[in-house]
Amino acid sequence: MKYYLKLGFVLLIITVIASGILAYINTITQPIIERNQQIAQENARKEVLPAAISFEEVTGDPTYFIGIDSDDNIVGYTFVASLYGYSSNVETMVGINPEMVIEKIKIISQSETPGLGANCEKPEFQAQFSGKQKSDMKVNKDGGAIVSLTGATITTRTITNSIKTALNKLDIPIENTAEEVE
Amino acid sequence: MAWLKEFTKGFIKENPVFVMALGLCPTLAVSSSVINAIGMGLAATFVLVFSNMFISLIKNLIPSKIRIPAYIVVIASFVTIVDMVMHAYLPAIHKSLGLFIPLIVVNCIILGRAEAFASKNNVFLSILDGLGMGLGFTLALVVIGSIREILGAGQFLGMNVLPATYKPMLVAILAPGAFIVMGLLMSLMNLTKKK
Amino acid sequence: MGLKTFSGGIHPHDNKVYSKDKKIEILPIPQKIVIPLSQHIGSPSKPIVQVGDEVLAGQKIADAGGFVSIPMHSSISGKVTKLAKFNHPTGITVQGIEITGDGEDKWVELSDDTNYMDLPANEMKDRISKAGICGMGGAGFPTHVKLSPPEGKTIDTIILNGVECEPYLTADYRIMLEQTEDIISGLKILMKVVDAKNGVVGIEANKPDAIKIFKNLLKTEKNIKVVGLHLKYPQGAEKQLIYASTKRKVPSKGGLPMDVKVVVQNVGTAIAVYEAVRYNKPLVERVITVSGKIVKDPKNIKARIGTYYSDLLEFCGGTTEEIGKVISGGPMMGFAIPSLDTPMTKGSSGLLLFNKKEAHKKQEDVCLHCGRCVDICPMNLVPSLIAHHVRNNDWDSAEKFGVMDCIKCGSCAYVCPSHIKLIQWIDIGKIKVSESRQK
Amino acid sequence: MEFAGKILFMAVMAIFVQNFVLMRFLGLCPYIGVSKKLDSALGMGMAVIFVMTMASTFTWLIQTYLLVPLHIEFLQTIAFILTIASLVQLVEMVIQKTAPALYKSLGVFLPLITTNCAVLGVAILNIQSEYNFIFAILNGLFAGIGFTLVLVLMAGIRERLDRAELPASMKGMPIAMIVAGCMALAFLGFSGLKF
C-alpha cells in the first residue's frame, strides 16, 4: 500500500508542477489570444464596413453589429453568415449598408478543398458581392448574378445562400431603417 | 564524436518518418504546404527537445511502474505550452495546424524517444537526440510538403514556382496525394538504402 | 431425351472420330509381357512364382497382398524370365514379373456355369475376388472391396459408368456396342452380390447408338434404367455421375459412394465380373484405345494385360510423325510417360500419341483472378486459391480450401488463360496434406 | 424523425465522407501497423470502437463539468490524455481478469490505442464541434466504426497483396501507403454526399 501511495504521490507532484507551469503560461497567453481574436473580428468588421469606426453588438439570430461612424450615425450592419458547404462550414462576414445593399464580404472561416472551394478566399471572388442585394443572391448557374468559382459551384452556392438566409432573418431594425428610407 | 552521431542519425539513417514510419498522422495531415510543415516540424522539435531534456533529468526519480503516465504528463505539458504560445503569437499557423498540435502528445516519435533514448542517456545526449530527431521529422515534413505544394498548387512557400500554364494537380494536396507521395518516398528510401 | 448432368464442367473437343468406328481387334499374343504387381489401389500383390517357372495363361502368379489387393494372373503361357522393377503406366517403376511367351497360348482350365445367376452372392464375390478384378475405369480400386460394404451400410443402386467422357477414348464405347449383353449380365451379377434393387447405366449423349442398344435390351427390365447424360467433362467422374443419375450427393471430405448407397462400376469391369463369375476366368485382357492424330491406324484393341505399349503401337502401324508425348490413359487425366517400354495394366484405357507441337506446353503466367477455374470446377472448389496456398507451402490453408476434395479432373487447368498448372500444384498439396495428416 | 435523420447524417459523415483515417489522417499508425492480418485488424477495430466511445463519454464529461466551469480549458490536452490512458489501462486490466477469452482476442490491442491519434482526436473534435453529450458519444462510436471499416478492408487487401510479386522496394510500408492513397481516392466518391 505504501508503495502505491508513493506512486500516486510522485504522479501527483508531477501533475501539480505541470499544471502550475501551464497555468502560469496561460495567464500570459490567454489575454493575448483573446485580444488577437477581438482584433481579428474587429478588423474583419471594419473591413466589410469601412465607414464605421465603432460597433455595437445586438444579440439575436443572427447576432449582428451596428456600425457607427464618428458622427454617431448608423452606417450599416455586419453579421456572420454560415452554412455547410462542400466539406466544411463556411463562415462569411458580411457588411451591409442601411439600404441592405452589401458593402463587402469576407470569408472568415472555411476548409473547403484547397484549389477549388478554398478559392473563395480570393479577393476577386469576394469583390463581386459588393453592391449586390438580397435578390441578387443567386449563382449564375441558377440564373443569378453571382459568378461561381470554377469547379466549386457548391461552395459558391453555399456562400450565396447563407447570405441570403441571413438577410432574410435579419429583421426588425433593418426593416425599420428601410422604411425610414422609404 | 558520439554526440555528432546522436545528432545526425535522425536525419536519414533513423529518420523517424521515412525509416521508422512513426508519427504518420501529423506528417500527412500538415504537409499540404511547406509553411505548415515547417510550423509543425518546429513545434514537434520543441516538444521533443524539452521533453527529452526533462525526462532525462528526472529519469532516476520516477518509479518504473508509472514512468509512462509520468512521461505523458511531461510531454503533454510541453505540447500545451507550444499550443498556447503558437495560439498567442502565430495565430495563422496555429489555425491551419489545428487539431494536430494537441495531437503531438500521442505522436509516437516523442514518447518513443523519451522511452528509448532519454530515459537511458544523459541530458546533453538526450537534447541532441531530440533535436536531431525533431529536425529529421521537420526535414521529412518539408520534403513531403514541398512535393505536395509544388505539384498541387504550383507554389513553394506560397510563391508561384511553376509556369502559369501549369494546371496544378489538386490531388497532391488532398488526402490521396499525401498517402501516395509518402508511399513513393518511402520506396525511394528503400531503393537508396539497398545500394 | 431428358439429359441429366451436374454443375460445372467443360466441353473439350472429344476427338473420338479417330477410333470411334473401329471394331475391336484382337492383338496377336505378344512375345514378352510384364505383369506389374501394383495395378490397383492397395497393397501390392505378392509373387508366387520364380524365375524359370513355366506358367499357363490365366494361371495365378501372385497372391493378393491383403484385403484391399488383388491376385495377378499370367496373361500368356510361357516362362517367368525376370522379377524386377519395370516401368508402370503411371510413370513410376514398380516390381513386376516378366514372362516370355512360348507362342502357344496354353490356358488353365476354364469352366462354364450356365446357371451362374443361381450362385449365392458370396460365391459370386469370391469368384470376383479370385479373378483379380480391379476397377477398369481409372483408379483401379479392387472390385470385391467395393462390393463388401461394412456392417450397417447397404447398397441400393449399382451404376454402370459408360460415360467415357475423356476425349479420344472409345474403348468403353466399343464394348458397349459389341458386348452389350455381357455388360448387362455383369450388372445383374453386381446387383445380386450387394443385393441392390436398382441398376443404372449412364451413357453420354455423344453415344446415341449405345444408348439405343441398351434401351432396347433393357426394355423388359423394370429395375434397370438407362440414363442419357449431357456431353460434358467430367461427366464420368463418380460423384458427378451419381449426382446426375440419382441426385444424391456423395459427402465431401472423404465420403464414399456407398455413403449414399451406391456403387459405381465401369462397363469394362462389368464384363470382367461376368466372365469371372460365369467362366471363372481371371482378368487377363482388356480393350484399350490407341489413338492420336499421328497414329497411322488408330484402333480399339483387345490385348493381354502386360503387353508393352510399343507392341500396341506397332500393331497400329506406328506413327506418321516424330512422337512428342506418350500418354497412358486419356488426355485429361492420363499420365505422360517417358518410354513406350511400359506394359499396359488392368486400368489402361488408352494409349495416346502426340506430336511435338501438341506436346508443347506454355509457361505459367500469373493468375488473373479471372475465376474461370472456379466457374467450372465440378467440385465447387477455388482451384486458384488452393494452388496459391500450395505455392506458399501453406498446407493448412490448402486443406481448408479443399485440396483433398479435388478429383483431379483437370478442368481447371484446361480453362486457365494463364496456363497455370493447377493440377500439379494440387497434386503436391494432396501429398503434403496427407503426409501431415499421417503425422 | 429529424433526430434519426441527424444521427444517420452523422454516421455517414463519420464513417464514409470524413473517414477518420482516409480523410482526416487520424489513427494512421495502427492503420498501417495492425492491418497485416485480418484477425488482428478485426480485434483492433473492435477495441478501438469501444475505447473511442468510452473516451468520448468521459472526456466530454470532464470538459463540461470540470474544465469549463473552472475556466481551465487549457488543460484539455493533458486531462484528456491522462483520462484516455488510464481508461485504457483500467479496461485492459478488468478484461484480463474477468474475461480472459475476450482479452486474448481484444485486450492485447488496448495498449496500442493509448497512443492512437484517433482517440484523442475524436475527444477534442467532439468539444470543438460543440456536440451535446449524446452526439459526442455517437460521434465516438461512428468514428470508431469508420476506422474499423477501413482497417478491416485494408487487412483484406494486404493479405491478398502477400500473393503479389511486389517490387522489392515497395514491400511493407510503402505499398500500404499506396493502397491507402488509392482507397482515399475511391472514398472521394463519397465527398459531397448530402441528404
Next chain:
Amino acid sequence: MNDVFAVSAAPHIKQKISISSVMWQVVLALTPALLVGIFFFGIQSLLLTLYAVVAAVSTEALIQRFRKVPITVSDGSAVVTGILVAFNLNTSSPWWLPVVGAVFAIAIGKQIFGGLGFNIFNPALLGRAFLVASWPTLTTAGWKPTNPMSSIFQSSINGLSNLPSNVPAVITSATPLGVVKALRDTTQISRDMANTVMDNLASMNTLNELFLGNIGGVLGEVSAAALLIGAAFLAWKHIIEWRIPVSYIGTVFILIYVFGGINGIFSASILLPVFHILSGGLILGAFFMATDMVTSPVTKKGRLIFGMGCGILTVVIRLIGGYPEGVSYSILLMNITVPLIDRYTTPKAFGEVKR
C-alpha cells in the same frame, strides 16, 4: 533433348485461351464504341484514345524495363487500360489529360503492385479518379455536344414555355445525368416543373437517343448500343460472365425505381430506371470495367455481391452524392472489398454438408 518425350502433369490438352487472346478480344469489343465516338465527336476521340494507349503501353514497358522483369506489353492489357482511360474522359479534354491519366493508371494502378494480376484497383478507373480529383474542372465540366447536336435537350424542354430563363443554362451544358442532378438539387425550379422535365427525359424518344448514342458525355459512354454489341461478343466468348453486369444493372434498376423519383418513394416512372441505366457510363462500367477479372471476385456468389454493391453505391452517389455520376467511384469502392468478399464467399465443396 530431342530424343526424349515430353512429360507433364495432366491435363495434356488445353483450351486455346491465353491472357493476350482475352485482352485483344476486349480491345476488339471496345472498337464499336470507339467508332461511334468518332462519328459523334469527331477525330478528337480517336486521338485521345491513341494518346492514352501509347502512354499506357510505353509506361508499362519502361517500368518493366526498369524493374528488370520481362516486358509484357504485347499481352494487350495495357492497351485495354489505355482505351478505358480515354473512354472515361470528356472529348474536349486537352491532349495531356489522357496521357497523365494513363501513366498514373499503369504506374500507380498496376505496376506498383507487381503488374498484371496483382493490382487491387481497376487501373483505368483509378486513373480517372486521379484525373477527377486533380483537375475537377477539366473532367467534370465543359461537355462537348455531339455533332450533329442531339435533340434530347430540346425534347426535354419542349412544352415548358413558362420555364424560368435560367433553366436552360442548367440543363444544356451538362450530360443527361447532370440534368437529373440539377433537377434534384436546385431550389430554383418548382417541383412540378422538375417533374415535367424529368418525365420528358425518361421518355421513349430520349431513351432511343441514349441507346443509339446521340448525347453528350464521356467518350466511351456515348452509345449504349455499340457497347452492348461489344459486351455481347465478350459474353459469347465467355470472357465476361453474366453475374456482375446483371446484378449491377438489376440493382440500379430496382433502386432507381424505388428511390429515383423526385416526389419520394416509388414516384418514378418505370422508364426512369432505364434512363439511368442507359446514361452515365453504366453500361460501360457494368460490362467492361466491373468485369475486370483482376479486380473482381473469383467466386460466383462474390460476383453477385460485388455487382449489387456497385449498384447500390452508384445509386447512392447519383441520388445524394456530390457527383452526377457514380459508376467509376462505385466500382473503385467495391474493388476495395474484393479480398474480403472472396474470403467470405468461398463456396462449399460439392457434397459438403452444412454445419
Next chain:
Amino acid sequence: MSILIHSILTLGILGLIYGLGLAFASKKFHVEVDPKIEKISGILPNVNCGACGFPGCAAYAEAVATKGAKINLCAPGGDDVTKKIAEIMGLEATSTDRKVAIIHCQSGGKNNTKFKYDYQGIETCKAAILLSGGPNACNYGCVYQYDCVRACKFDAMHIDDNGMIIVDNEKCTGCGACAIACPRNLIEIVSIKKRVHILCSSHDKGAIARKVCGNSTACIACGLCVKKCPVEAISMQNDLAVIDYDKCIVCGMCADVCPTSAIFDPLKEVRAQKKATAKAKAEAMKKKIEEQKSQEKKEEE
C-alpha cells in the same frame, strides 16, 4: 490566481484518482504472466506503435517469448533492443562450430545431367519428382528445379553457369531450410569442419548408377572407401557409401581410393603433395638405409 489553484487542484486530483484507481485495479485484477514476457516488455520502448506488426509492445513481447517471433522487429528500439532481447532469449549466435549445408549430388548441373524426359511442369522439385520419378535419369539425384535455392532466406545458394547449386559457406547459416525443401533429401547440415563428403545419394546398383549419372561420379558401391577408412567412419548402406561425420577425422583417404571421384575432399591436392614429399622422404630414407646396409654388408665382406 484562482486559475492556478483550480488547475493544480484539478490535475492533481485527477492524477491522484487515476493513480490510485490503477494501483487498486492492478492489485485487484492482477494476473500472472511469464517473467520472460515481463522482462522483454521492460526492454521494449512501450510506445505501442505497432511497427513490429504486433498489436502493441506487450503482444510482441509475448510473441517473442512464447511463439518464437523474430527479435529484430522493433523499429523505435533499434539495435539496442534487439541485442538485449537476444540476451534474454539466449539467442547468442555461436560462431565457433558453424554448420553449413552440403548437397549430396554432383551430377553436373542442369546443363550436364542426363534427363530421361523433357520436363514441362511447374518449377518446383516437389512436382518434378512426382512425374515418372523425376526428369533426370537418376532416380536419386538432383532434379534442378531449385526448391532449395528458393527456400534459402540468406542468399547462400547460387546457381552456377552449368546449373549446379553452390552453397556459399560464408553466408550459409545452417538454418536447414533448404534441407527441408529438398524432396530428394539430398541436403545435409554438417559442421563446416567436416570437409570430406560423399557427393552422391544413389542407391542404384553400380552399373546403373554410373550410367545415369551426368558426371559419371556416382557411388558404385565398390566398397573401397569402406575398407580404406582408418576409423571405420564409412559404411555401405543399401548400395551407397555413407560417412558417419561423428567418426570422420577428415583424413581424405577415402577420397583417394574412390574410383569415380564420388568423394569430395577439398584438401586432396594439398594432401597428395604432402604425401608425395613424405613418400619421397621415406624413399630417400629407405635408400639411405639400404645403402648403409649394403655398405655394411660390403664392409662385412
